[in-house]
Amino acid sequence: MLPPFDYFQYARIRDLKRRERAARFAALRQEYHAPLTDSNKTIINKPIEELVEDVHNGVLSPLEVLLTYGKIAVKAHEKTNCITEILLPEAEEWATSEVNLQGPLAGVPVSLKDSVQVKGFDISLGYARLAAKPYEKDGPMVRLLKDAGAVPYAKTALPVTLLSFESANGLWGTCRNPHVPEYSPGGSTGGEGALLAQGGRIGIGSDVAGSVRVPAAWSGIYSLRCSTGRWPKSGVNTSMPGQEGVQSVFSPMARTLNDLTYFTRAIIGMQPWNYDYTVHPISWRADQEEEAKEKKLRVGLMTSDGVVPPTPAISRAINTTVAALTEAGHTVREITPPPSADPWTGLVLASQILNSDGCATFNSIFHSFEPSDPGAAQLTTIANLPRPLRYLYYLYVRYIKRDIRWATLIRNFSPKTAAEQWALVAKRELFRATWHEWWNAEPQQYDFILCPVNATPALPHGAMRDAVSSCGYTFLWNLLDYTAGVIPISRVDPKKDALGKPYRQALKEVDADHAIAQGAWKYYDAVKMAGLPTAVQVVGRRWEEEKVLGYMAAVEEALENYRDEETGEGGKYVLREVD
Incomplete structure (x- = not known):
């Protein structure tokens, strides 16, 4: 038809x-x-x-x-x-x-x-x-x-x-x-x-x-x-x-x-x-x-991907996990990712590679007027702008709105030729090699990297129209093909996790007032989100599934044994059993 x-x-x-x-x-x-x-x-x-x-x-x-x-x-x-x-x-x-x-x-x-x-x-x-x-x-x-x-x-x-x-x-x-x-x-x-x-x-x-x-x-x-x-x-x-x-x-x-x-x-x-x-x-x-379960661990901490800073509820989950690991005798130290292969560079590269067909393939399956995902629809619109219009849009975002992050992400977000796609894959391989050398070198040599899974807890339905690009905490490890596990930590607390100020002001204070960060933070509301889970991510290297599961067990044990000195609360509140 x-x-x-x-x-x-x-x-x-x-x-x-x-x-x-x-x-x-x-x-x-x-x-x-x-x-x-x-x-x-x-x-x-x-x-x-x-x-x-x-x-x-x-x-x-x-x-x-x-x-x-x-x-x-x-x-x-x-x-x-x-x-x-x-x-x-x-x-x-x-x-x-x-x-x-x-x-x-x-x-x-x-x-x-x-x-x-x-x-x-x-x-x-x-x-x-x-x-x-x-x-x-x-x-x-x-x-x-x-x-x-x-x-x-x-x-x-x-x-x-x-x-x-x-x-x-x-x-x-x-x-x-x-x-x-x-x-x-x-x-x-x-x-x-x-x-x-x-x-x-x-x-x-x-x-x-x-x-x-x-x-x-x-x-x-x-x-x-x-x-x-x-x-x-x-x-x-x-x-x-x-x-x-x-x-x-x-x-x-x-x-x-x-x-x-x-x-x-x-x-x-x-x-x-x-x-x-x-x-x-x-x-x-x-x-x-x-071995991963039993030894004292060297943990690299990535508190932010440098693009979308973690919201208060996620920061609390990370901080609790760090405190529990430290109390258990493990060493935790903030990482400095390789300058030429930082998470922002990875997000731009991974986005270009993943959508190198200009979003044509996933759109080819739709019937007329069949609803798409709001985030995917936004990507499609950008990818299908004629090159002159996309460049004008880039100039507007870059120099009028002064949003360098979003401008960089959209500038070359378009269908790629075979030669362009090959060039992107070559950059991917260089990116992976850089991380491999970085992790092997002193003073890194971490057992695993601890980081957020996402900058926010769950977002409301329809939010992907604004938060589609807020995926750097996970997308980075796909680009590198690293093994990564998720551990639930706590729940959003309307008082402990309140933002305390307008989200735009909070983002400006951490130099993250751009469309990508705003798209996620604009939905953050600790009162409405009360009861939603928070979690952390445990990242190992390629083909280290056994180690990562062992590290997850060590993290969980540390959390279960941890008690906050001020509140006396445990480090982990997750319903394990079905009532």
């Missing part, structure tokens, strides 16, 4: 898929709609090792476990609209006929970002054009999960384009934060964050600029951004196939650090390179994990 009449095709498919989803939820066995029992709560809060052992020994059946997490999924979706496809009827069959109940994940329900290939279901990515086209077989990632004993039971919400820290699209609607519904759960793996925060167990998402880490931080769970080649990525769909300048990686997410570590260890122990040609044959190195 030709534009603009294909809008009606979009509307028809949108309505069809929403009716199908509602019907599938309504048709679930009544047990899935019942309240959680004491037995359910025991299963939810049981350490994953014990849960697997109980299934191995026949103490629990996989269907009992699935029923428990099916109840969680139903309740979570009612509250947050976090699920695109509910797989429970099929999952019951898989649990008794296809899943290896002797595997290391025996009977463990796993939720999946909508982009993962599951037989019998779409990978819509929030686009109507990709919906109503179910796949005939499981992708490699799902085959591996079933062989490990895991039971896929839900596919979860994401933003159309997959380039947003929100999780909304015209096909499925808006996914809400589980703590404060007027706010985003993060993106692009926001549905996973929302589900896991409400009692889900384990999930898998993807990350090209922070898409498993920001949802973890904004929803209050744990995640690990793996380096490329350490986690399977075949058998998925994406809004930008062929984009390899800053590779998207699939990675694990979980409600607890214990679950995250066990799950990562179990998947790598399954030798995923036998399922997926993209995975490097690197076995699990338990000695590195244990």
